Amino acid sequence: MKITTIKSTVIAGLILTINISSFARLAIQNKGSDTLVNVAQAWAEEYSKKNKNVAVAVSGGGSGTGIAAMINGTVDIANASRKMKAKEIKLAKSKGQNPIEHVVGFDALAVYVHKSNPKKNISIPTLARIFGRKGTVKKWSQLGITIPGCPSDKIVAVSRQNNSGTYAYFKKIILGKKGKYRMGTLDMHGSKDVVDLVEKTPCAIGYSGLAYATEHVGVGCISKSEDGNCVMPSVKTAINKTYPIARPLFMYTNGEPKGEIKVYLDWIKSNTGQCIILKKGYAPIKNGVCS
């Protein structure tokens, strides 16, 4: 028993010393979107160098996770790659929360295919026929394509888990408000997972934020209609709105931000903060932020 006692004393001592030596530091809870999580991390990391009295703790889990936390009042800033639904805002208000929306950047939602896939221009109606419940395109040959590494010819549609904001946005824009994903999509648990899988799977097609693109994966050129001109996703085409599936990225606060949360959000929207999001591969909310 003696040794356990010594051990506990040491641990208790450790906890006490740390507690005594510390000063009051404000913690900001920041949780949500996997699309935003790496930018949120970069912001928190950079901000900690500037302001040592505020600690921003970042968690991912998906937009749904962040919004649920906002509704339950367990988070200071919720990250989301989709708007909160009217139903969710109502629920939040019934629990005494008042979510206020802040646009902190824009993201081009890229469509990824395997590097060996020759098809690089894809129209939104075609995407709907690949991903939709009523879609008829199940084989690459139906699009007139043969992929060297894909003898089965079957289209492997890679999607996201259903609490993802990216999942919800893609569904709304591509499949329509009442649209449904087809059965048998592979639902991945993170923005990076989608790209990783498509990179290794010749038969695959998937969607994820442009910031997750690597040189080992093919990025689709997207057109609004079958015979329209296609636009490559980029920061530039996301800013000038020519890329058809670019979306705003949101941060939600409970009520108008006050105190340190306001200072932090203002810093995020400032040139310094926006330069960080640009460097991470997203579009900033204004021009000329890194000059």
Add this chain to the structure above:
Amino acid sequence: MEGFGISKTNIQSKRVEKLFRIIFLGMTLILILPVLVILGTLIVKGGSVLSLDFFLENPTNGMTAGGIFPALLGTIWLVSVALLISVPIGVAAAIYLNEYAGDNILTRIINLAIINLAGVPSIVHALFGVGAFVMFFKFGTSILAASFTLAIMTMPVVIVATKESLQAVPIAFREACWNMGATRWQTIKKVVLPNSLSGILTGIILEVSRTAGETAPIMFTGAVFFSPFLPEGVFDQTMAMSLHLFVVATQVPGVPENLPYGVALTLIGMVLIMNSVSIAFRFYLRGKKKW
């Protein structure tokens, strides 16, 4: 009658004996193969990142560079607080069950409950932790909530290990003590516990190594993707090794390939070192045993 000479059946049964020996040896070797392969892969692929700086520095550059210090310290926090909770309760429960409780229905129900608690999947513990500690007790997402969840999850290990080592103390020891007029508590304090210490400590260290590696129970209750500062008290959130491994392996783009392997190697190294300490300690105490 052939007398005592070597008969045909004798030779045959010797051959069969040899064959089975080889089969069982083969099976045993297969058992250690995964351990060797895992360790080998991690050392080859991740050994190059290990350095004192890696252990003692913060992650930098969007978690693609730098070290793992906050995660390492976070895991130590989580494990220490979990131990402070589970060891007193677990050891006391085991002492009651082994030394005081009679063989009645209540005891059997308690034992059954402990066995079932050990079989609950960790993700269920995680959700229980969110409901009970984060929401109901209002600990918030914090080290305290995560450690309580871990403590409940690993309590059966402590109870079972303690009970087994108490059982290993011969009943004659207790009887001799009682016959001298000692009470049950005196007997436990002076005879039973000193003689079962090695087993109890082994159970505790096993618990430590399991606690250090768990991800699900801490994911929603207290561990974060990123936090720029170190935790300063039990109500802070913290980074943790297991979640950090998940994050750098699947969530962050542009992580150098050897970094996740280095994190995994450190995590396994922590567990192996603790297990070795436990074995060495048990050896030492066993050498001191007088029976």
